[in-house]
Amino acid sequence: MIIKRKTQIILALLVTSVFLFQNCALISRGTSKRKFPERREGDIVITKKDGHKIEGELNIVKENSLHLLDRYGGDVSIEIADIRTIRIIKKSKAGLGYIIGGAVGYGIGVLAVLSPSAGEDYSVFWTGLILGSLLAIPGSILGGTIGATAGIDDTIQIEGMTDVQIKWVMDKLRKKARIRDYK
Numbered sequence: 001m002i003i004k005r006k007t008q009i010i011l012a013l014l015v016t017s018v019f020l021f022q023n024c025a026l027i028s029r030g031t032s033k034r035k036f037p038e039r040r041e042g043d044i045v046i047t048k049k050d051g052h053k054i055e056g057e058l059n060i061v062k063e064n065s066l067h068l069l070d071r072y073g074g075d076v077s078i079e080i081a082d083i084r085t086i087r088i089i090k091k092s093k094a095g096l097g098y099i100i101g102g103a104v105g106y107g108i109g110v111l112a113v114l115s116p117s118a119g120e121d122y123s124v125f126w127t128g129l130i131l132g133s134l135l136a137i138p139g140s141i142l143g144g145t146i147g148a149t150a151g152i153d154d155t156i157q158i159e160g161m162t163d164v165q166i167k168w169v170m171d172k173l174r175k176k177a178r179i180r181d182y183k
Helices: 005-027 094-114 122-150 163-174
Strands: 043-048 053-061 065-070 075-079 083-088 154-157
Touching: 043 065, 053 075, 053 163, 083 163, 094 122
Parallel strands: none
Antiparallel strands: 043 053, 043 083, 053 065, 065 075, 083 154
């Protein structure tokens, strides 16, 4: 049985679309573990010198202190001199990496179907779809791993820094604060 070229292309695009939409649905199933429901770019965890940890959204960065909104909506002020470490919580990019890696792996396999040498050959069409499906698995794993690595939290050791280094860190944190231009 010979499938026409246009039918091969339509089937390849249909299978690819189903694969991508299925992955999007799996990833969007409440995978977020963030405590704040709204957009929170400046989620941080501060460890004080006494070992106490404070988690919240960075609201204001002043010259000698940080002001956070804790998970209960309260305003917490912490002096820089009392801080041991600051951990900046990043959103994981594993899901996006998973989708992109799977799509690239699948696309490489499907290229065999769309290549001019495939012609009207029925076996090349199915081989391309099967190869695409098989390459999507390691592509997804590799993409998810790269995405997860890109989302690793940053930890800044404040204790023992010079004043110039602390100023640089404060400028970096100011870009993540909800109120960036506080004077």
